[in-house]
Amino acid sequence: MAVEAKGSRELFKEVIEAGLCTYCGACSGGCPYLVPYKGKIALLDNCTRDEGQCYGYCPRTFLDMSAISQQVFGVPYGEDELGTVKEVMIARSTGKRIKEKGQYGGTVTALMSLALAEGLIDGAILTRTGKDKAASAYLANSAAEVLQGAGSNYLACPVLETYNRTPKDSHRKLGIVGVPCQVIALSKMKQKPPENRPDIGDVKLVVGLFCTWALSPDGFYKFLKENVDLPKVTRFDIPPPPAKRFDAYIGTERKSFPLEQIRQHTMPTCAYCLDMTAEFADISVGSVEGLEGWNTVIVRTRTGAELMETAKKKKKLEIDKLPAQNLAHLKEASLLKKKRALTEIIKRSGSKNKLLYLGLSPRLVDKFLNGQGGK
Numbered sequence: 244m245a246v247e248a249k250g251s252r253e254l255f256k257e258v259i260e261a262g263l264c265t266y267c268g269a270c271s272g273g274c275p276y277l278v279p280y281k282g283k284i285a286l287l288d289n290c291t292r293d294e295g296q297c298y299g300y301c302p303r304t305f306l307d308m309s310a311i312s313q314q315v316f317g318v319p320y321g322e323d324e325l326g327t328v329k330e331v332m333i334a335r336s337t338g339k340r341i342k343e344k345g346q347y348g349g350t351v352t353a354l355m356s357l358a359l360a361e362g363l364i365d366g367a368i369l370t371r372t373g374k375d376k377a378a379s380a381y382l383a384n385s386a387a388e389v390l391q392g393a394g395s396n397y398l399a400c401p402v403l404e405t406y407n408r409t410p411k412d413s414h415r416k417l418g419i420v421g422v423p424c425q426v427i428a429l430s431k432m433k434q435k436p437p438e439n440r441p442d443i444g445d446v447k448l449v450v451g452l453f454c455t456w457a458l459s460p461d462g463f464y465k466f467l468k469e470n471v472d473l474p475k476v477t478r479f480d481i482p483p484p485p486a487k488r489f490d491a492y493i494g495t496e497r498k499s500f501p502l503e504q505i506r507q508h509t510m511p512t513c514a515y516c517l518d519m520t521a522e523f524a525d526i527s528v529g530s531v532e533g534l535e536g537w538n539t540v541i542v543r544t545r546t547g548a549e550l551m552e553t554a555k556k557k558k559k560l561e562i563d564k565l566p567a568q569n570l571a572h573l574k575e576a577s578l579l580k581k582k583r584a585l586t587e588i589i590k591r592s593g594s595k596n597k598l599l600y601l602g603l604s605p606r607l608v609d610k611f612l613n614g615q616g617g618k
């Protein structure tokens with residue numbers, strides 16, 4: 244089943260007003276009417292088109308998981324808690340500057356730099372934190388520019404607007420780093436290529452970030468402004484479990500907030516998201532429980548495997564095995580996200596047969612709902 248042909252009016256009603264917008268940026272930048280502002284997409288004027296790419300590419304309009312999986316991996320969506328996986332490992336950058344600036348092991352920054360150096364891509368769409376500590380997306384054209392994006396900003400950021408704004412005739416090979424909803428929107432674009440944006444075939448590398456939820460660029464930003472000396476902050480972190488805190492660093496000085504306090508500022512839509520590990524990316528990267536300075540890496544596609552191989556050969560990454568216990572925890576956390584999201588979706592829709600935006604087989608719905616991740 245395909246996404247119904249609808250336009251910005253329906254996008255506004257079914258997604259934005261319904262509190263389901265992820266602020267991924269897939270609908271903005273290619274259209275004069277839809278504009279991101281403080282964590283929300285504003286509709287500046289009524290568009291007369293009955294069918295819009297804004298509606299089609301939104302990660303919260305109909306999402307046929309199996310069709311997307313077929314498109315990206317050539318196989319139907321399966322039972323694995325982590326999605327389609329070639330290999331799981333841990334990695335960290337060997338570069339001194341990347342290690343210093345990177346969130347954990349700097350693997351994402353090292354991979355995007357390497358992809359540029361190898362000519363796999365000509366530019367990377369990344370997110371950086373400005374002096375005001377807001378998150379903004381940009382196109383990096385050199386290793387130095389890639390380094391500007393190192394580090395996590397947990398505010399939702401309309402990354403895909405930068406892709407939409409890249410001139411169609413630029414014919415540049417692009418890499419994109421994004422959270423799971425952004426990777427899903429890109430996968431929808433691969434299914435039905437956009438007309439007025441760069442060729443989706445020119446997106447040669449998609450690196451996904453693990454994500455449990457993102458924070459509101461409005462509410463949480465206000466909270467930060469009131470509670471920390473924002474211009475002086477050098478780093479944000481949500482350390483892996485069992486820490487349960489959000490940290491803002493000023494140099495080595497740390498100010499921590501309990502996650503419970505922070506949770507009220509998460510994007511409401513994250514409660515309906517099944518995907519913790521960016522399941523449709525070439526490579527997905529997250530933290531490693533109990534192992535500071537390293538990343539968990541899930542390699543999913545041939546492109547991803549070849550880039551990891553090059554990183555190893557050229558000694559850009561140090562790579563090791565993910566301990567079995569970490570893999571088990573990762574699967575448990577990923578399953579727990581699926582289970583929570585499905586529970587919320589069903590609570591809202593009132594039926595297991597109506598999953599808001601989600602197209603998932605009844606067998607997988609039951610499997611995820613009854614899985615052992617909900618302890």
Ligand SMILES: Cc1cc2nc3c(=O)[nH]c(=O)nc-3n(C[C@H](O)[C@H](O)[C@H](O)COP(=O)(O)OP(=O)(O)OC[C@H]3O[C@@H](n4cnc5c(N)ncnc54)[C@H](O)[C@@H]3O)c2cc1C
Nearest residue numbers: 345346347348349350351352369370394396454455529530
């Ligand atoms: C909103 C959010 C939630 C996350 N939740 C989890 C989680 O629950 N568990 C987990 O293990 N990891 C989570 N991560 C991922 C984690 O914070 C690291 O980004 C990841 O481990 C890669 O680490 P690194 O050392 O390779 O990063 P680096 O080499 O420092 O690269 C970080 C990359 O993140 C990108 N980035 C930064 N902020 C954003 C943003 N707001 N939106 C999109 N891209 C951004 C930058 O472009 C940069 O390329 C989350 C990240 C974000 C942005």
